Amino acid sequence: MKHVLLVLSFFILYTTQAQQKADTTTITQAARLSDLSFTAAEKDSMVDGLNDNLQHYRKMHELSIPNSLPYPFAFNPAPHGYTVPVKQAAVAFNIPANINLPANRNELAFYSLLQLASLIKYKKISSVELTTFFLDRLKKWGDTLECVITLTPELALEQARQADEAIKKGLYKGPLHGIPYGLKDLFAVKGYKTTWGSVPYKDQVIDEDAFVYTQLKKAGAVLCAKLTLGELAYADLWFGGRTRNPWNGKLGSSGSSAGSASATVAGLLPFAIGTETWGSIVSPSHTCGATGLRPTFGSVSRSGAMVLCWSLDKAGPICRSAEDAAIVFYHLKGTDGKDAGAITRAFNYTGKADLKKLRIACAANYFKNLSPTAPQWAVLETLRKAGADIREVNFPDSTIYPFNIMDIVLSAESAAAFDELTRSNQDDLIRRQDKNFWPNSFRVSRFVPAAEYINANRHRYALMEKLNAFIKLYDVIIVPTFSGNQLAMTNLTGHPVVVFPVGFSQNGLPTSITLLGNLYDEATILAVAKAYQDATDFHTKHPEKFKQ
Numbered sequence: 001m002k003h004v005l006l007v008l009s010f011f012i013l014y015t016t017q018a019q020q021k022a023d024t025t026t027i028t029q030a031a032r033l034s035d036l037s038f039t040a041a042e043k044d045s046m047v048d049g050l051n052d053n054l055q056h057y058r059k060m061h062e063l064s065i066p067n068s069l070p071y072p073f074a075f076n077p078a079p080h081g082y083t084v085p086v087k088q089a090a091v092a093f094n095i096p097a098n099i100n101l102p103a104n105r106n107e108l109a110f111y112s113l114l115q116l117a118s119l120i121k122y123k124k125i126s127s128v129e130l131t132t133f134f135l136d137r138l139k140k141w142g143d144t145l146e147c148v149i150t151l152t153p154e155l156a157l158e159q160a161r162q163a164d165e166a167i168k169k170g171l172y173k174g175p176l177h178g179i180p181y182g183l184k185d186l187f188a189v190k191g192y193k194t195t196w197g198s199v200p201y202k203d204q205v206i207d208e209d210a211f212v213y214t215q216l217k218k219a220g221a222v223l224c225a226k227l228t229l230g231e232l233a234y235a236d237l238w239f240g241g242r243t244r245n246p247w248n249g250k251l252g253s254s255g256s257s258a259g260s261a262s263a264t265v266a267g268l269l270p271f272a273i274g275t276e277t278w279g280s281i282v283s284p285s286h287t288c289g290a291t292g293l294r295p296t297f298g299s300v301s302r303s304g305a306m307v308l309c310w311s312l313d314k315a316g317p318i319c320r321s322a323e324d325a326a327i328v329f330y331h332l333k334g335t336d337g338k339d340a341g342a343i344t345r346a347f348n349y350t351g352k353a354d355l356k357k358l359r360i361a362c363a364a365n366y367f368k369n370l371s372p373t374a375p376q377w378a379v380l381e382t383l384r385k386a387g388a389d390i391r392e393v394n395f396p397d398s399t400i401y402p403f404n405i406m407d408i409v410l411s412a413e414s415a416a417a418f419d420e421l422t423r424s425n426q427d428d429l430i431r432r433q434d435k436n437f438w439p440n441s442f443r444v445s446r447f448v449p450a451a452e453y454i455n456a457n458r459h460r461y462a463l464m465e466k467l468n469a470f471i472k473l474y475d476v477i478i479v480p481t482f483s484g485n486q487l488a489m490t491n492l493t494g495h496p497v498v499v500f501p502v503g504f505s506q507n508g509l510p511t512s513i514t515l516l517g518n519l520y521d522e523a524t525i526l527a528v529a530k531a532y533q534d535a536t537d538f539h540t541k542h543p544e545k546f547k548q
Contacts (some may be wrong), residue, residue, distance in 0.1 A: 022054060031378065031455060061423065067420075070338075071413075073283070074227050075494070077298065078493045091347070093327055093452060094114070095121055097116050098118075102126065105133070113179060116130065117174075120179065126178075127160035127164050127167075128157060130160070130178065131160040144249065145259075149195055163178035172220060173219055180221075180223075182223070182268075182272040184226075187210035187305050189226070190208065190303070193205055196233070197239060198231040200429045202239050212273055214336075217245065225268075229255060229280075233277065233280060244260055245287060247509055247510060249545075257276070260273060261288040262288055265290050265542070268546075271318065274292065275315050276294045278410060282317070285480050289539075291319070291321050291498065291529070293316045293329055293496070293497075298341045299337040299520075300335075302339045304352065306391035307417045310410070310413055310416055312413070315330055321530070322527075326526045326538055349522070353524070355528070358475045358524070359475045360390055363478065364394060366483035367368065370480060376398035379478065380534055383478075390443070393477075395484060403459075405463065408452060415443075425527065444458075464492075464493045467495070476524060477517075478513060478515060481513065495517065495519060497521075499513070502532075502536075
């Protein structure tokens with residue numbers, strides 16, 4: 001019915017515009033928006049063709065084009081000659097047998113996935129009990145952090161009962177079996193609202209289970225909540241409020257995977273799933289003190305998820321440690337064939353990093369801009385003490401990123417993804433209406449010419465080749481999280497990163513470092529992050545307020 005009403009509104013709107021036609025004056029004005037100029041004769045010759053195109057557009061606009069309608073072309077992050085690893089070795093996560101329930105039950109909130117898995121596997125706690133524990137925490141603290149959109153207690157308890165029954169029958173699925181978690185609320189789950197954090201969609205129910213949800217369901221994980229995201233995957237302001245930073249409730253959590261990071265760090269859930277287009281896993285993980293993995297583009301099918309940008313959107317885990325992130329990613333990766341950009345690839349994680357043999361570099365041109373007392377410097381010393389020979393290199397920033405490719409690509413694709421929202425004027429319902437937010441961005445982006453979008457992607461290919469040639473010289477490159485243009489560049493090229501806490505700023509808020517890896521080599525950067533976390537305790541620091 002919604003789509004019928006939208007189509008009707010388009011018909012009424014464009015019927016009133018049916019007599020509008022392009023003329024030479026129109027061409028003169030429009031050409032300025034594309035940095036072009038034409039002679040009077042050229043403009044005169046263009047008029048008929050432009051009006052023909054206009055009629056084609058109007059016919060197209062009479063048809064519904066929901067966000068879920070696929071874009072049939074796939075972005076491939078692998079440059080020419082690159083071989084994607086597909087041979088999956090057996091991965092064994094070591095579930096310890098000697099984990100006991102804490103005397104203070106609240107400490108369960110911050111147990112690692114392997115600790116919780118041990119309790120479940122060896123029947124020291126049932127999944128129903130563990131799920132009830134986390135549901136209670138979500139109910140207690142969810143409003144404080146403004147991080148929950150929909151609790152799913154009935155579904156969670158049913159999945160927990162199924163997990164317990166399977167264990168009774170000797171059917172144990174692995175380290176996520178019976179473990180509660182949360183989903184960013186842009187992933188569809190049948191029977192529940194999928195709001196995208198936005199007023200126009202706050203009552204939307206999609207009759208589909210997202211691939212991410214089905215993968216975790218197969219692993220035996222228990223969905224407890226759909227978590228907040230900034231409206232249409234931007235920042236931390238959503239239709240019900242602003243997601244809070246668990247270290248300082250007066251501040252936001254950043255976004256757009258706002259609730260996923262906030263809830264995980266506060267111990268409301270053991271882990272959560274986020275997405276990133278341009279910083280939406282990295283930024284809230286940094287801000288809240290989580291360990292976030294942004295996998296190589298195409299590693300996880302996005303079917304059943306809101307589309308923002310077909311060639312940039314990525315799904316990944318937000319956890320409290322690198323080892324937890326490795327466990328979740330191992331069970332998350334894959335494709336159902338519904339996402340043209342997703343592939344089947346290997347993830348051969350061992351958790352072992354021989355720091356003496358790995359080629360590790362740090363971006364010296366970024367580090368030199370840090371304060372001499374910044375916590376990131378200590379990361380280098382910690383790894384060096386553990387045996388790493390860290391080479392100082394200059395990250396190729398402006399030399400291979402000569403203009404803002406990201407803005408053109410993201411703007412054009414997101415405007416197309418939300419065509420119906422703009423044309424129906426439902427974008428007026430979005431809370432933020434300033435010139436820097438989605439409604440205005442979508443309108444502005446309608447004037448990105450197809451030729452400019454395509455040429456921006458051609459320059460993107462040049463960036464992919466050059467950046468890949470640089471990165472493949474090393475196994476790991478250490479960069480301060482928000483330094484230079486590397487966040488935009490590596491999102492455009494599809495390279496994986498892991499971001500994790502490395503200390504606190506002078507105002508008591510977490511700060512982070514980012515490890516950048518080669519395409520499809522999340523295993524190495526996660527192993528190095530684990531080595532760092534084994535030598536430090538920053539990832540085990542938790543906000544005092546939420547230890548209750």
